[in-house]
Amino acid sequence: MENVEVMIEGKKFTYEEFLNLSKEEKNGHEIKIGKDCILGLHTKLVLMLKGKDCIYEFGNNVHVKSGYMLINGVGNTIKIGEGTEIEEALFFSNEYKNIIIGSNCLISFRVTLRTSDIHTIFDKKTKQRTNQAGEVIIKDKVWIGPDTAVLKGVTIERGNIIGMKSVVTKSILEQDCIYAGTPAKKVKDNILWDKRMLNEFPMDLI
Numbered sequence: 388m389e390n391v392e393v394m395i396e397g398k399k400f401t402y403e404e405f406l407n408l409s410k411e412e413k414n415g416h417e418i419k420i421g422k423d424c425i426l427g428l429h430t431k432l433v434l435m436l437k438g439k440d441c442i443y444e445f446g447n448n449v450h451v452k453s454g455y456m457l458i459n460g461v462g463n464t465i466k467i468g469e470g471t472e473i474e475e476a477l478f479f480s481n482e483y484k485n486i487i488i489g490s491n492c493l494i495s496f497r498v499t500l501r502t503s504d505i506h507t508i509f510d511k512k513t514k515q516r517t518n519q520a521g522e523v524i525i526k527d528k529v530w531i532g533p534d535t536a537v538l539k540g541v542t543i544e545r546g547n548i549i550g551m552k553s554v555v556t557k558s559i560l561e562q563d564c565i566y567a568g569t570p571a572k573k574v575k576d577n578i579l580w581d582k583r584m585l586n587e588f589p590m591d592l593i
Contacts, residue, residue: 390427393418394435415440416458421447421469428452432476438463441480446490451476460484468492468527472582481505482520489527489545493582496533500525503539530580532567548580 388402395405395414405418416436424445426432430453434443441458445451446469454476456465460483467473468490477499480486484502488494503520510517521540525531529543532551537543542558549555550567559566565575579592 388420388426390431392431392433394433396437414438417442419444421445421449423448425450425452432456435459442466446471449473454478457481473498474533476500479503479505484520484522484539486523488525489529491528491582492525493530495531495535495551498531498533499536501536501539528580546579548578550574 391402393400393402393405395416405413418434419442426445428450432451432453433455435455435457437459438461440462441460442464443456443458444464444466446467448470449467451473452475454473456476456478458465458480460481463480463483464485465478465480467488470490471488471492473494475496475498477497478486479501481503486500486502500523502523504518507516508518509515523537523539524542526543526545528546531549532553534552535549537555541555542560543549543555544560544562546563547559548565549571550565553567553571554569555566556570561576563576563578564573565578566572567574581589581592
């Protein structure tokens, strides 16, 4: 984990240094890494922590090649499921809301997942906040193309593909569809996809 940098309230540590900190020095934060994970393969992966008792959890055989992740709150979690591959992560868990990514997903370069707008917007008449935070949940086997943003409160169901440069503003509750655009809309349904480059339909995909 030579290319993994951990930051606690702005103070930098290597992953090995983080492991040797006391629970109090970590502010109760945890980083859980499964078997055969590869983190920071291309360039540095920065894991930022603010608040207390927050958790990064990487399942077995997760690959995150580069990026920045932030957890800011109390007890928030960023969890990435087994076999998921991420080229470049820009993940921001704020306002006590989690980011949960399922197993066997593909996430491309410069993909942003965020649970909050960071700043608040109020309605002038009602004085009520209009941009509440919300968890981001990516179910199993979702493929997200480059330069895509998935915004607060969004769930993307299993088997979907999100086209490059899309902005997902609402939950996608159908399975096995292609969505693309700003905001993302369905362009095709009843699809199956595979990580392998194949010329013929594989029967093991069913």
